[in-house]
Amino acid sequence: MRDVFKRIGGKAAVDAAVDRFYVYMLEDDRVKHFFANINMEKQRQHQKDFISFALGAEGGYAGKDMRAAHQHMVDHMGLSDVHFDATMENLVKALRDLKVPEDIIAEAGAIVESTRTDVLCR
Numbered sequence: 001m002r003d004v005f006k007r008i009g010g011k012a013a014v015d016a017a018v019d020r021f022y023v024y025m026l027e028d029d030r031v032k033h034f035f036a037n038i039n040m041e042k043q044r045q046h047q048k049d050f051i052s053f054a055l056g057a058e059g060g061y062a063g064k065d066m067r068a069a070h071q072h073m074v075d076h077m078g079l080s081d082v083h084f085d086a087t088m089e090n091l092v093k094a095l096r097d098l099k100v101p102e103d104i105i106a107e108a109g110a111i112v113e114s115t116r117t118d119v120l121c122r
Helices: 004-008 010-027 040-054 066-077 081-097 102-113
Strands: none
Touching: 004 010, 004 102, 010 040, 010 081, 081 102
16 A cells, blocks of 8 residues: 555644644535534544544554444434535645645545545445
8 A cells, every 4th residue: 555644744744734624624614513512623633643544654543433433423413425525625625735746635535535434324
């Protein structure tokens, strides 16, 4: 497997991308309501850890699995493909802002896309 984490620029790049990503998420009417009562500092760190792991960083991931982490949002908040698509769009925008090469964005996007079924608890 190609190590997207290193190719994207490692921890510093993932941290910058996640911070930028949440600027977009919190401005996006399609998804911002999911974060209304969330500790965003904790959420950002959780996302940094998960994205790093998913992109091939060394070490493990101690968070909940995708289904457990999102089941409440599916059951009680209507989390759907519309929201997943918005999340993907915001991630791509954040990566482009940071001048990540398009081939790496595509590869990272494919990794995130591979979680759709679990995130939406199908």
